[in-house]
Each structure stands twice: as C-alpha cells, then as structure tokens.
Amino acid sequence: MLLCALSIFGIVVLIASELVLRSDLAWKAFGIHFFFNAETDSYTHLPLYWDPVNGHFSALPFVYGTLVSSFLALLLAVPLAVGVAIFLTEMCPRALRGILAFLTELLAAIPSIIYGFWALAVLTPLMREYVNPLLVKYLGWSGFFADDNPTGLGFTSAAIILAIMILPIISSLTREVMVAVPHSQREAVLALGATRWEMIRMGVLRNARIGIVGAIILGLGRALGETMAVEMVIGNTPEIHRSLLANGTSMAAVIASEYAEAVSDLHRSALTEIGLALFVVTIIVNALARVLVWAVTRGTPARLA
Amino acid sequence: MNTGAQTIRTGVRDWADRTVTFLAIAATVIVIAPLLAIFAYLLFKGAASLNLDFFTKIPLPPGESGGGMANAILGSGILLGIASVIGVPIGIGSGIFLAEFGRGTRLANAVRFTADVLNGVPSIVMGVATYALVVSPHIKWLPFVGHFSAMAGGIALGIMMIPTITRTTEEMLLMVPNAVREAALGLGVPNWRSVLSITVRTASPGIITGCMLAFARVAGETAPLIFTAFGNNFWSTNLNEPIEALPLQIWVYATGPYEEWHRLAWAGSLVLIVLIVFAVSLVRFVTSRGVLKGNS
Numbered sequence: 001m002l003l004c005a006l007s008i009f010g011i012v013v014l015i016a017s018e019l020v021l022r023s024d025l026a027w028k029a030f031g032i033h034f035f036f037n038a039e040t041d042s043y044t045h046l047p048l049y050w051d052p053v054n055g056h057f058s059a060l061p062f063v064y065g066t067l068v069s070s071f072l073a074l075l076l077a078v079p080l081a082v083g084v085a086i087f088l089t090e091m092c093p094r095a096l097r098g099i100l101a102f103l104t105e106l107l108a109a110i111p112s113i114i115y116g117f118w119a120l121a122v123l124t125p126l127m128r129e130y131v132n133p134l135l136v137k138y139l140g141w142s143g144f145f146a147d148d149n150p151t152g153l154g155f156t157s158a159a160i161i162l163a164i165m166i167l168p169i170i171s172s173l174t175r176e177v178m179v180a181v182p183h184s185q186r187e188a189v190l191a192l193g194a195t196r197w198e199m200i201r202m203g204v205l206r207n208a209r210i211g212i213v214g215a216i217i218l219g220l221g222r223a224l225g226e227t228m229a230v231e232m233v234i235g236n237t238p239e240i241h242r243s244l245l246a247n248g249t250s251m252a253a254v255i256a257s258e259y260a261e262a263v264s265d266l267h268r269s270a271l272t273e274i275g276l277a278l279f280v281v282t283i284i285v286n287a288l289a290r291v292l293v294w295a296v297t298r299g300t301p302a303r304l305a
Numbered sequence: 306m307n308t309g310a311q312t313i314r315t316g317v318r319d320w321a322d323r324t325v326t327f328l329a330i331a332a333t334v335i336v337i338a339p340l341l342a343i344f345a346y347l348l349f350k351g352a353a354s355l356n357l358d359f360f361t362k363i364p365l366p367p368g369e370s371g372g373g374m375a376n377a378i379l380g381s382g383i384l385l386g387i388a389s390v391i392g393v394p395i396g397i398g399s400g401i402f403l404a405e406f407g408r409g410t411r412l413a414n415a416v417r418f419t420a421d422v423l424n425g426v427p428s429i430v431m432g433v434a435t436y437a438l439v440v441s442p443h444i445k446w447l448p449f450v451g452h453f454s455a456m457a458g459g460i461a462l463g464i465m466m467i468p469t470i471t472r473t474t475e476e477m478l479l480m481v482p483n484a485v486r487e488a489a490l491g492l493g494v495p496n497w498r499s500v501l502s503i504t505v506r507t508a509s510p511g512i513i514t515g516c517m518l519a520f521a522r523v524a525g526e527t528a529p530l531i532f533t534a535f536g537n538n539f540w541s542t543n544l545n546e547p548i549e550a551l552p553l554q555i556w557v558y559a560t561g562p563y564e565e566w567h568r569l570a571w572a573g574s575l576v577l578i579v580l581i582v583f584a585v586s587l588v589r590f591v592t593s594r595g596v597l598k599g600n601s
Contacts, residue, residue, distance in 0.1 A: 001406055004398025005416045008471065011464055012419055015430070018437040083332025091329060100337070102589055107340050109518075109581050111525025112428075113552045114574045117559040118343050121350075121567070164343075167336055195322035218425070225427025227528040232560060252429045252528070259433065260532040275433035279426060286425035290418060 015279065023273035025266055026057065034273060035059045050238035052258070052267040059274050061238040065155070065248040069230060070223035072159035072244065077167045078216055084167075085174035090200055101172070108168040116229035119161040124233055127160075128152030132245055146243035153235040155244045161233055162223050170219040173293060177211030178204055180297045207296075214292025221285040225278060227252040251278050344578075351575025354568040364538055364554070370565045374573055376540050377554040380455070381524060383542065384534060384550055387459025388523055392466025393516050399467070400474025400512070405500045417475070424468040432529035435461035440533060448545065455541070455548035458534025462526060466519040473515025473588075477508040480592075514588045521584035525577050527552040551577060 026034060037058035039048045049058045088097055128151065135156070136147040181204050189203035205212070235247025236257055249257075251274050262268035358373045365372035399416060407413030439457040442450055449456035481504050489499035505512070527550075530536075535547035536557065551573050558570035 001398045001402035004395045005402040005407065005413075007395055008399055008416055008419050008423060008467065011467065012423055014438065015426070015434040018434050019430075022433075022437040022441070080332045080336050083329045084336050086325075087329040087333045091326060100333070102585075103337065103340070105589070106582060106585050109522060109585055110343075111527070111552060111577055111581075113525060113527045113555055113559070114347065114577065115343070117555065117570060117574060118346065120559060122343075122346060164339065171336070195318050197322040197325040198318065200325070221425050225425075225429065227427060227429040228556065232556075252427055255429050255433060256528055256531055259436070260535065272433055272437065275430050279430045282425055282427055282430070283422055286422045287418070289425075290421050 019272060019276040019279055023269055023276050025269035026273040027269075029266060030057060030270075034270070035063055035277070047240070049240070050254075052263050052270075055266070057266070057270045059251070059270070059277070061240050062249060062251040062254050062274060063277075064240050065234065065250040066224055066252070068244070068248070069155050069158045069162060069234065069250055070220060072155065073162035073166060073223045074216065074220055076159060076163035077170055077219060080163075081167050081170035081215075081219070082174055082212065084171040085178055086200060088171075088175050089178045090196065090204070101175075104168040104172050108172070112165070112226060112228040115161055115165055116232035119157060119229060119233045123161060124152035124157050126152075127157050132156070135245065143242055144244050146241075146245060148243065149235075149245050149247060151235065151247070153233050154247050155234065158230045158234040158248075158250070159244075161229050162226055165226060165229060166219040166222050169222055170215050173215035173218060174208075174212050177208045177215060177293060177296045180211070181207045211293050211296030214289045214294075214296070217285055217292065218289035221282050221289060224285065225252055225282050227256050231256045251275075347571070347574055347578055350571040351578070354572040355575060356572075359569065359572045363540060364569075367561070367566075368563060372569070374549075374551060374554050374569060376537070377549040377551045377573070378576070380534070380537070380541065380549040381551040383455055383544070383548060384458045384462055384530070385520060385524055387456060387544070388462035388466055389516070389520060391460060391463030392470060392519065392523075396467045396470025396516070396519070397474050397512060399471040400478065401500065401505060403471065403475040404478035405504060417472075420468040420471045424472070427528070428465060428526050429528040431461050431465055432532055435464070435529065435533050452545075453533065453535035453547040455534055455544045455546065458530045458548065458550065459544075461529035461533050462523040465523050465526065465529065466516075469519040469522060470516055473518060474508075474512050477511030477515060477592075478504060480511065481507045510591050514584070514591045517584045518588050521581045524580055525552055527556050531556075 030037065034057065037049075038060055039056065039058065040046065041048050048056045049061045050056060088100060092100065132145075132147075132149075132152065135145040139145045140147065185203045185207055186199055189199045194202065230250050231253035234249055234253055236249045236253060237247040238249055238254065239247070241248065255271050255275055255278075259268065259271050262271060358371060359375075360373060360378065361375050362371070362373035363376045364374065399420070403413050403417055407416070435457055439450055439460055440453055444450050485507055486499060486504060489503040490496070494503070530550050530553050534550055534553065536553045537547045537549045541548050555570045555573040555577075558566035558573070561567075
C-alpha cells in the first residue's frame with residue numbers, strides 16, 4: 001500500500017524528468033526566448049512565429065491563444081457558475097437539488113471530444129450565421145470583433161465551448177465551499193434582519209470567498225489544458241490577431257495536431273517544451289487552487305467532487 | 306413608525322434581494338438549457354445513426370457508405386483492459402494507504418495532494434510523457450518500446466486512472482463507520498486483516514464503482530492516445546502494433562468532410578455517453594443509498 005502511494009510521487013517525477021529530458025534540444029536552441037520570440041520576415045514584414053519546415057519556432061501564438069481562450073472562458077463561466085451555486089445552496093428546493101447535482105456530475109464526465117464534436121456541428125454554424133454578425137455590427141468599433149473570418153471557428157467559439165466545459169467543475173466546487181460555511185453564520189446575519197441576498201453576501205460569500213477563488217482557479221487549470229474541443233473549433237493557425245473572432249491555436253491544440261507528424265527532432269522537442277510549460281503551469285495552478293479550497297472546506301467531511 | 310427614508314431603504318433592499326434571486330435562477334436556466342440541448346442533440350443524432358453494422362463492421366474506404374467501428378470498440382476494450390491492469394491495483398492500494406494506514410500522517414497528506422494535482426495535469430501532457438517514455442526510446446531487448454503501440458496507449462490511460470481511483474477509494478473507505486473497525490479490532494484481529502477483510506470489503510461496492518467511474522472517464526480520452534495508440538483502420542489485437550480507439554476514430558470522423566463519417570461519429574459518441582451515464586449513475590446510487598453503511 002505504501003509502495004502504491006509512493007508510486008504516485010514516482011509518476012509525477014517521471015513525467016517531469018521525461019519532459020525536461022526530451023525538450024532539452026529546443027531549450028538549448030532557443031532558451032527562454034522560445035516563449036516570447038517574435039521574428040518578422042525581412043521582406044514582407046509579417047511575423048514569423050511557427051514554421052517548423054523552415055525552422056522557425058516561437059511558442060508566442062500558442063501562449064497567446066491559450067491565455068485568451070481560457071480567460072474569455074472564465075469571463076463567461078464564472079458569473080454563471082457562482083449564480084448556479086447560489087441557487088443550488090440557498091434557494092433550490094431539495095428535490096430539484098439532487099437532480100441538478102447529478103446533471104452537473106454527468107456533464108463534468110462527458111468527454112472533451114464529444115463537446116468538440118457538438119461545437120463543430122452546432123455551435124460554429126450558429127456563431128457564423130447569427131452571433132458573429134451581431135458582434136461585428138455592435139462591437140466591431142472596439143477592434144476586437146473584426147469581420148474577416150467566415151468560418152465560425154476561432155477564439156470566441158473556443159471560449160464558449162470551454163466555458164460550457166468548465167462550468168460544472170466551478171459551480172460544483174463553489175457549492176461545496178458554500179455548503180462548508182457554518183449555518184450559524186447564516187442564522188446570525190438573518191437574525192439581524194437581513195434579506196436573503198444580504199445573508200448570502202455577508203454570511204456566505206464573504207466567508208467562502210477564498211474557496212470560490214480556488215474553484216475559479218481550478219476551472220482555469222482545466223481550461224488551460226483542455227485539448228480536443230479547443231483543437232476542433234479554434235481554427236489551428238499559429239497567428240496572433242487582435243480580433244477575438246479570428247482563428248488561432250493553443251498550446252494543447254498544437255501538440256495534439258502536430259506531435260504525431262513532427263517534421264524534425266527539433267520540432268518534436270519544441271512541442272515537448274510546450275507540453276512541459278503546460279505541465280508546470282497546470283501543476284502550479286492546481287496546487288494553488290487545492291490549497292485555497294482546502295483552506296475553506298477543511299473540517300467538513302470528505303465528499304465526492 | 307417607518308420614516309420615508311426607511312421605507313425607501315427597505316424597498317431598495319427588497320428590490321436587490323428579488324433581483325439577485327432572479328439572476329441566480331436565470332443563471333441556472335442559462336446553464337442547464339444548453340447542456341440539456343447538447344444532451345438531447347447527442348441522443349437524437351446518435352440514436353438515428355446507430356445500427357448493427359456499427360458494432361460488427363470495420364471502417365470502409367473514405368466516401369463509401371456503411372461500415373462501422375467494431376475494430377475501434379475492440380481496440381478501446383483492449384486499451385482499457387491494459388489501463389485497468391495498471392491503474393486499478395495502484396489506485397486502490399494508494400487509496401487504502403490514505404484512508405487506513407497513513408490516515409492523518411504528513412506523508413498521506415502529501416500523497417493526497419499529489420494525486421489531486423496529478424488529476425489536474427492535462428491529458429495531452431500525459432500523452433507527451435508516455436510518448437517520451439515508451440514510444441520514442443529505441444531499446445532492442447525491451448518489448449513494446451520504440452514505436453506506436455496498444456501498450457503505450459494503455460499505459461497512458463492507466464496512469465490517468467490512478468488519481469481518480471485513489472481519491473474515490475479513500476472517500477469510500479472513509480464512509481465506513483469507525484464502529485466497524487473497532488468491532489474487528491475488539492475481536493483481536495490484527496490491523497492489516499481488519500483493513501483487508503472488514504473495511505475494504507464493506508466499502509467494496511463503492512470502490513468498484515469508483516473504478517467504473519475512472520474507467521468511463523478514460524474511455525473518452527482522446528488526447529493521450531493520438532501519439533501512443535495512434536489509430537489503425539483494421540482489426541488488431543496485437544499489443545505491439547498501433548490500435549484504434551473509439552474516441553480517436555470519432556475525432557478523425559468528426560473533423561472529416563464526409564456526411565457518412567459524421568453519422569458514424571455520432572453513433573460512437575452515443576456509445577461513449579451511454580457508458581458514462583451508466584458509470585455516473587452507479588456511483589450516485591452506491592453513495593446515496595447507504596450501501597456502505599450496512600443499511601442495504
């Protein structure tokens with residue numbers, strides 16, 4: 001039993017060491033500039049980020065794509081998730097609560113590939129026909145919604161499907177944290193004559209805020225590493241555009257689409273280094289989130305997440 | 306007794322309360338509606354596409370209609386079999402350690418934390434690590450090493466099962482009342498015996514469903530298989546050769562240009578969904594019905 005438990009440490013160490021070892025080539029060739037490099041072509045003055053065949057390697061468009069799609073997804077998901085958690089813990093009738101909790105559990109378990117397929121079949125046509133034209137018409141002046149992508153793919157579509165995917169995890173963890181707030185807190189605020197919203201705000205949210213931040217960070221961790229659904233709808237072009245409707249790509253997506261057919265050892269090594277970066281970032285993000293959630297829920301009995 | 310100002314203030318507070326109630330309900334509806342839509346769409350599309358050929362035939366050349374994913378289903382079965390052989394013993398073992406032998410120790414906390422963090426590592430990174438570990442080294446005397454193979458895919462999935470099984474096993478064991486442990490120890494049974502024959506046995510329905518859940522989760526994983534199991538359009542049972550898996554096949558077919566491919570991909574998605582619904586319901590049933598508390 002002890003051996004089994006220790007093997008978990010072993011696995012993490014093994015993964016880390018393999019990733020470091022295999023990305024050595026790219027690290028030696030580019031160093032830390034790998035993540036910030038932005039060469040421009042001397043003739044066309046267009047940026048040259050990623051062209052493995054001609055030996056241009058810069059992870060900048062992938063980092064950009066991952067960050068933009070993940071934060072956009074959080075922006076969409078967090079208010080909704082917290083709303084759902086408030087409804088489930090403080091307002092919902094008991095019978096409905098069980099059904100909704102079951103549904104969230106189910107949705108968290110649906111494979112990424114199926115969300116991606118759905119997004120490809122339903123979401124992108126919807127975006128192309130209805131949502132994108134509206135965004136361009138009313139928000140086009142900001143420069144973030146340019147009318148130059150007729151496919152319906154791109155950052156916005158990726159962010160929406162990501163938001164749908166991380167919603168269950170954020171809302172179920174937020175709920176867990178809110179449930180962990182002792183009832184005496186609620187009763188105390190109610191006894192002072194507070195309305196229900198004031199009770200939620202002062203009695204529950206204020207006590208649970210650290211845990212809620214933890215839940216959000218955990219959702220971010222999921223979004224950063226999400227691969228298949230994003231790969232299917234983000235467009236897979238290693239470019240940086242200001243427009244959120246433009247095609248892009250993400251760190252996880254580029255590994256999924258190029259790793260098996262890498263053109264050179266350097267190419268594969270560069271992709272491994274992107275994987276290593278993803279590994280390190282998700283480990284930090286997850287560790288942080290666990291610490292925050294644990295700080296609030298400790299002392300309450302363990303439950304299935 | 307209310308002054309005018311107080312009345313207004315109360316009105317504002319009531320209004321805020323009602324607004325927030327409305328917003329929370331609206332948020333729930335906004336979240337649940339599209340999710341139900343996804344589910345309904347899947348069932349509708351999948352049920353319309355599923356037929357016997359899907360389970361008995363292998364894929365036809367692109368553009369021809371008909372054919373099925375029988376080889377992918379067999380491949381997924383083989384991959385999951387390998388994954389379970391790796392993931393289940395290690396997962397259950399560490400779960401038992403966390404809940405019974407190491408409970409409350411610093412080591413157990415560290416292991417639990419690591420398992421949680423490992424759970425959050427993106428599946429694509431697992432794929433890259435397995436590629437580096439199994440697929441890329443060229444060592445002549447080691448079997449399965451040096452090329453894409455069913456074994457490599459199984460290893461990637463197996464590693465991914467470990468944290469889930471560890472945590473569910475621990476949680477299921479913690480649900481066993483202490484009185485059961487005390488009764489065993491009170492009869493003079495050594496601790497290891499009490500753990501294996503009493504506690505683990507009491508929690509075994511829960512542990513098994515935990516394994517089912519982990520199984521269902523990795524059954525839908527695509528990212529770690531792309532460059533380990535690699536895919537294969539034909540029947541294969543050789544662990545040394547590339548093998549097809551259901552999610553891989555869905556990926557290829559879903560992003561392909563043919564209507565017929567999409568039809569098969571929907572059918573495949575439905576099969577995965579049914580597996581997952583089954584596993585999640587089973588877990589819910591076992592944890593809610595008090596099976597573990599001896600009330601069954």
